[in-house]
Amino acid sequence: MPDQKAVRRVVDIITGTWQAQALYAAVAFGLADHVAAGDVTDEALAARTQASPDGIRRLMRLLTAMDVFERTPGERTGEAAGSDADGDTPGAPRSGGYRLTPAGELLRADSPQSMRDMIRIYGEEFHRAWGAVEPAVRTGTSGFQHAFGKTLHEYLRDPQAGAKFQRAMNAGNVFFPDVLDAFDFTHCRTVVDVAGGSGMLLGTVLRAHPHLRGILFDQPHMLPVARTHLDEAVGRGRYEALAGDLFEGVPPGADVYLLSRVLQDWDDPRCTALLSHIRAALPESGRLLILERVVPDDGETLLPLLYDLHLLMAAGGRERDLAGYRAVLASAGLRLESVHALSLETSLLVAAVA
Incomplete structure (x- = not known):
């Protein structure tokens, strides 16, 4: 039998990029800004972002487990029967909403300590660069160059790209x-x-x-x-x-x-x-x-x-x-x-x- 602790460790490592991309999705959809503005339910967030209600619900559920958001007090409809260990009926809508955690506050556009631009470049350009990890390690040349056909420094000569990179650096x-x-x-x-x-x-x-x-x-x-x-x-x-x-x-x-x-x-x-x-x-x-x-x-x-x-x-x-x-x-x-x-x-x- 395989070592279950070792198996879990490998699974945690290989799914780590999924958490990073979920955080990027939160920034791409502006979820922290919307929650701060009062759109605190799955339905309101789906309407505000023009996204799939089911997709938003599942994304927010993961981001809540990641401590980016937390649930406000509320009850699920129909929880009197068939509830789970927490008193929740799987799949049923909640009447509560979301609020920001300290990590979620760092995703807001108007936060002085905002890390949203850093998350954007890590979720976009750097995510693509890491997709070229095999040729980069094999040749010793940057994954960015393999992915984009130019070096990062050449890419940043574009004023918009350079400004985006500087905002990302500022967040760190x-x-x-x-x-x-x-x-x-x-x-x-x-x-x-x-x-x-x-x-x-x-x-x-x-x-x-x-x-x-x-x-x-x-x-x-x-x-x-x-x-x-x-x-x-x-x-x-x-x-x-x-x-x-x-x-x-x-x-x-x-x-x-x-x-x-x-x-x-x-x-x-x-x-x-x-x-x-x-x-x-x-x-x-x-x-x-x-x-x-x-x-x-x-x-x-x-x-x-x-x-x-x-x-x-x-x-x-x-x-x-x-x-x-x-x-x-x-x-x-x-x-x-x-x-x-x-x-x-x-x-x-x-x-x-x-």
């Missing part, structure tokens, strides 16, 4: 405030966020330290989103948004350079190239702050390992262990000075001139 930025506790910016004057995207990390640092001046450096098509965010976060007088290619050079002379989730996209030679440009720009007393997930030596912490393989699917990149980060830093004339744990199993690596 909950560890940015942790940087303020891990590194002392008191004696710094200028901070450059290299490949700074929407400017959320730079904005977080500048808001906390009014004496700082910031420079956001990224490709031209990324700057409009960054300017919009930074204008609102800190005002126009405290930052510059400069366009350029990080593989050709970075703005010189800052006290601190930020590099958040950039090295993960590139192989070692490319990482060495971009780090060498930062080393050339960095004063002897300056510091480079790297935000990445570090693969643990014991291999038991799952999230960095998941993201390591995801980076192969998405961009042909990789997460590294500490030895890997030390190696690419050393190849560019830098040394790893300290490591600080942040939220979501992310780390802040502080690098200095070797």
Whole structure:
């Protein structure tokens, strides 16, 4: 007889993508927004979304079991006879409704901490990229390129795709405030966020330290989103948004350079190239702050390992262990000075001139 615990473990793993896609369906249908607006029954949600009532009922039943929604008090019709262990008659309609859980709140469009854009890109582009896991692992090239016929970076040159990706990245930025506790910016004057995207990390640092001046450096098509965010976060007088290619050079002379989730996209030679440009720009007393997930030596912490393989699917990149980060830093004339744990199993690596 097979080991029942092992069988259940395999079943739980292979059905995991179904939960992810159910969460994507919740975002695609705007279910959290509709429930928040008062459409709290299966019938009302089906009418609002113009979807199958039976399909909505079954989707909501799963999402409730996943703790995205919860049931409000109510009774099923005809529960006096033939009820199940909870007093419910299987298949009968409820007179109660739904309400949002804390996880469900993160699916709302108007939530400041909304993760809906992250869920969208994981349920659409990244879901397709993972469908090419076999050729990606076989060839060592990105699943995204196999699925879309172009690299992720080429795909993101489209303004709409780039903006969608930045919104998704923003939803996963909950560890940015942790940087303020891990590194002392008191004696710094200028901070450059290299490949700074929407400017959320730079904005977080500048808001906390009014004496700082910031420079956001990224490709031209990324700057409009960054300017919009930074204008609102800190005002126009405290930052510059400069366009350029990080593989050709970075703005010189800052006290601190930020590099958040950039090295993960590139192989070692490319990482060495971009780090060498930062080393050339960095004063002897300056510091480079790297935000990445570090693969643990014991291999038991799952999230960095998941993201390591995801980076192969998405961009042909990789997460590294500490030895890997030390190696690419050393190849560019830098040394790893300290490591600080942040939220979501992310780390802040502080690098200095070797």
